[in-house]
Amino acid sequence: MSIEQYIKTDILQKRLADTSVLVVYDGEHRYQQLAQDMASEQCEVVDVSQGSLLTRQQAVSALSKLKSGKQLLVYVPKAAPMEEEEKQKDPFALYAAAGCVFPDPERSGDNFLDICLKAKPDQATEIRQLFEQNDNPSFEVINAIGGGVNWPTLQAALHTEGAANLLFKFMTANKEVQSKLAGQKSWHNEALSLFNSTLGLTLRTKQSSWSAIADELWRFVLFSEFVFDLNEAIPASLSDVMVAKSSAKPIIEELGDNLRKHTDYQSLYVERASAVEAELKLSALCVNITKLGNRDTFPFEEKCYLKQAIDALIADERDLTRKIVSEHANSVWSANSDSQVNWELVKSSQRLLETCEDLSRELPNFTKKQSDLIEFYQSSLRRADQLHREFEQAVNDCPVADDLMPGVVNLVRKNYRKLVESVQLRFTHFVNDSGWPPAGFLSNTQVFDSKVEPLLKSSGNRVAYLMVDALRYELGFELNKQLVEDADSHLFAAFATLPSITPVGMASLLPGAYEHLSVSLEDGKTKALYKGKPVGDVAQRMGVFKSQYGDRFHEMTLKDFVKMPKSKSIATSVDLLVIRSTEIDSFFENHPEDAPSMMQRELKQIRQAVNKLQSQGFQKVFIVTDHGFYMNNAQEAGDNVKNPDTNWKVEHQRILLGAGNLDDLHYSLANDKLGIKSDISMFAGPRSLAPYRKGMLYYHGGLSLQECLVPVIEITLKSSVVKAGQTASVVLDYKKGAKRITTRFAVIELKLESLSADLFGEAEDLETTEILLEAHSGTGKNLQVVGEARPGEYVNAATGTVTLEPGDTIKVTLKMDPEFEGKFKVKAIDPVTNSILGDVLELETDYAV
Missing domain, CATH: 3.40.50 (Rossmann fold)
Incomplete structure (x- = not known):
């Protein structure tokens, strides 16, 4: 060539x-x-x-x-x-x-000399001598060097020419090529010549089989790349291991790059490199090496780079952390599930740390007025809560987070807590002075009457009212970003009713709540009353809707609505459909560590419900919630507040009801400053984010932006469903056709392809596509979701959707249900229509333990 x-x-x-x-x-x-x-x-x-x-x-x-x-x-x-x-x-x-x-x-390797060495590695000596005499030789002169050298048998067997290509094809030879070589003898001497002239390798093995020679060649090439990349001397115990001649460095690096980058050979590379590392005991012998260079030749290097990124993070060297992450987090070793979750924890840590630092610098500009602080939360501060939720999910997914990242988890939590506490103290100061809810903002008790009731004054307007428990503002923000892609969706902010607990919060969303709702204490328990009657449970609250709207009203759970068969429809006489969901709050109350990942399913169902409501002929959808929540993973020893007086009724460990003594660590609100009717003389609570009981990872009930600032999403649906036909297919692969997964974090490869072509046979231009990646077991009514995409670079942490760009092949970690074992199917699913996009990948678990 x-x-x-x-x-x-x-x-x-x-x-x-x-x-x-x-x-x-x-x-x-x-x-x-x-x-x-x-x-x-x-x-x-x-x-x-x-x-x-x-x-x-x-x-x-x-x-x-x-x-x-x-x-x-x-x-x-x-x-x-x-x-x-x-x-x-x-x-x-x-x-x-x-x-x-x-x-x-x-x-590296882009100067003309290195290019010539890569093109003609077998003539490296002559090329270097030429460049010593002439630093800009012509193409003709380069082509004239070594014109007679070739390896005809190898070229015929491997179907390529040129030393670099021959080496690559020899190392990756398939069974057919190996069989062809086994039936010939002349290639052996050609291989000896190729290896020696190109790399400086003299084979030690006396065997003439492809297998024995390939083993030695792989070891030689990979170890040479490792040594060339080192910025310090190799250990003395490895000094006898053969290394390529220095002039072969360009071709060694090219071979390593191509073997790792070529998706067809990545699994082979991982297998070979892991074997060489184990054979040479590199992980143990190189334990004290710190200056590794920039290449990801062996798996132990990736662990060293990870540790370097962690050390840089702790040392506040963010640029260095970012550089290490960008160069090594997506290496060939990232296909290993443990590697992916570890790197994702580093990236999540850095995102949250940097965001907290940026917001801390900006915060003083928004603390003079309550309205400024609230608007700053809506525009920017909510981002810290979002990233903290994603960070805690990454911590929970990383099985050895505390051992792998000593100090990092605590450092990140401490920085987050410092920011949100500084916001909290300003917020409770404003509320203590001005009362509740904040002036100029919508109260939850006004939502139905101001948003929904006007539409129901005349029949024919069909409205769905989704009452979602514990959908805090930052989650609503992320959900709305997804809904905007499907319909005309707008996000508003409202404030929850105190105490921010479910019975009171859900009652505040009833018709006429501003006028008729009150809160009382009966037998030491908090009661929500509507026109003096209890509305603390679902049946009582639904009774209020029924009494006001009669047959125009219907209600059901979100789960039941989404699963409702297509053949069944909501009666056309129903103008108000109330859909209820309690899953998010339930996840957090019962399994707080797993809740951040579990809530993805609920947001997915909400999105599917919106699409289904459009097909059912509804014009408007309102998504509302009773309260938010605070994730208290950043708690420290003694991180709780003491009840100043036993006369108080403690509600949800975050608010005091009644009357009693207070210290400077508490705010207080008389009942004429509550924004709701109540015979309770005073509401009080900690100015900080601390609860009254130690060890609580999740709570609501008190006064904070996380607990009390809630989303209201208003969606206008189209009069008819217009859904384009499927034009794209998602191709799924697991380890080049492997059928068994050996870990509960399986890395799936995804690629977006076009299904259609124009008159000239060219595929239509594809657009960025959003999908859900799920593992299913069973069929029909017995269908279960047993695995979902783990949040990461391509996966939205709130909604679980995967973003695919045309032409790109990406890797996404499928997080399997720890209780599931057996056969399952991996599917790419349209998050709106729930239809399957492309072929189904059939796999089976084969866990070691």
């Missing part, structure tokens, strides 16, 4: 295939003709040397019109800008940012 062909096929074409946009900077004017030769129907080439203004306009036009499958190459006859200031002045730097660069000054 000529050097020109090598550059075109192995560099320019590969980079264009990866990024679609490539800028070729060429100060020596070496690559101009090669760049021009890349022009085709698929690839548009813009040669800047032909005139700056016109070509700049051409490049802008080409970039703006770039479609999936099309490519753009921009040739710039000058050296690539190195400094940030130079890049800002370079009009073509934005194309480099959108795609990639050649030669890339930051990429």
Whole structure:
């Protein structure tokens, strides 16, 4: 292969295939003709040397019109800008940012010498001698070197040519190729020549079988890459292990990169590298090495990089943490489930720490007025609660979090607690002075009368009223982001009624609650009363709706509505459908550690319910809630507040009702400042986020933005369901066709493909697609969800939806139900229609324990 062909096929074409946009900077004017030769129907080439203004306009036009499958190459006859200031002045730097660069000054092996060595590794000595005499030899001179060297038998058996390609094909030979080699003898001497001239490898094995030779070649290549990458000396005990000659470094690195990057061979690479690491005892012998370099050759290195990221996080070296994560968190070893959950915990930790620091700097600008603080929470502070929820989910998913990350979990929790406590103290100070609810904001007792009742004054308007227990504001925000994609959805904020407990909170959402609801103490228990009658349970509250709307009213649980057969419909006489859900609160009350992941199912069902309501002919949907909640994972020793007086009735460990003594650690509200009728003389509670009892991981009932600021989502549905036909399919794979999973965190590979083509046979342009990834067991009424996508880079932590970009292949961890074992099916599901997108992956558990 000529050097020109090598550059075109192995560099320019590969980079264009990866990024679609490539800028070729060429100060020596070496690559101009090669760049021009890349022009085709698929690839548009813009040669800047032909005139700056016109070509700049051409490049802008080409970039703006770039479609999936099309490519753009921009040739710039000058050296690539190195400094940030130079890049800002370079009009073509934005194309480099959108795609990639050649030669890339930051990429090892992109200078002309290294390219020549990769193209002709077997002539490395002659090439180096040539460059010592002439640092810019022509292509013709390079092509003239070693023209007579070849390995005909190997070339015929492996169906390729060129030393680098032959080595790659030999290392990855399949059964058919191995069988072909076993029936011949001449390839053996050719292999000896290839290995020696290209890598400096003299085989030690006396066997002539492919298996024995491949074992030694894999060990030699991988260990050589490891040694070349080290920034310190190898241990003395490894000094006798053979290493490639220094001139072979470019081809060694190219082999390692290709073996790891090529998805067809990643499983083989993992198997081989793990075996070499174990054989050479690298994990134990290299335990004291700290300067590893940048390559992910062996699995033990990934653990070292993880520890370095953790150490940098604790040392407050965020740039270093970010660099390590970007370079190593998505390595070939991330397909290992433990690796993924560990790296996700590091990334989640860094996101929360950085967000808390940013918000802490901004907070003083929003603490002078109560309205400013509340609006700041809605726009920004809620992000800390969201990321904290995701962080705690990552901690719970990481089986060795405390051992793996000493100090990190506590550090993150401490920083989060510091931020939310500073917000809490300002918030309770404002409420103590001005009363409840905050002036100028919607109260939950006003929601039904202001939002729903006007629509029901005349028949024909069909409204669904989803009463969701414990849907705090940040969750509502995330849910609304998903709903906006399906319908005309708007998010509002309201304030819960005190005490922020379910019986009172749900009663505050009834019709006429502002006028008729009151709170009382009877026999030491908090009672919600509607026109003086109890409304503390579901039947009593639904009775209020029934008495007011009669046959126009119907109610059911969210679970029952979603599972309702398509053949069944809500009677057309029903104008008000109340749908109830208590799952989120129930998850947290009974299983607080698992609740962040379990709530995804509830939000998924809400979204499906909205779609179903549209098909049932409803025009409006309101999603409301009784209260929020606070996750108290950041508690410390002694982190609770003492009840100042035993005369108080303690409700939900977060609020005091009645009368008694108070200290400076408490706020207090007389019953004329409660925003609700009550014969209770006073409501009081801790100014901080601490409860009255130790060890509570989850609570509500008191006064905080997390407990009391709640979402109201108003959705306008279309008059008829318009759903485009399925145009995309999701291809699923597990370990290149493996049928058994050996861990409860199985890494599934997903790719989005088009189902349709135009008149010319070209696939339609795909758009970013959102799916649910689930594992199902059983069928029909016995169908159970036994696994779901674990939150991560591509998975929304609140809703569990996976985002797929056209052409990308991504890896998502499927978190299996720890109680399930047996056969199951993995499905990509439309989160709105619940239809299956693509083929089903059939697997079976095979856990070691």
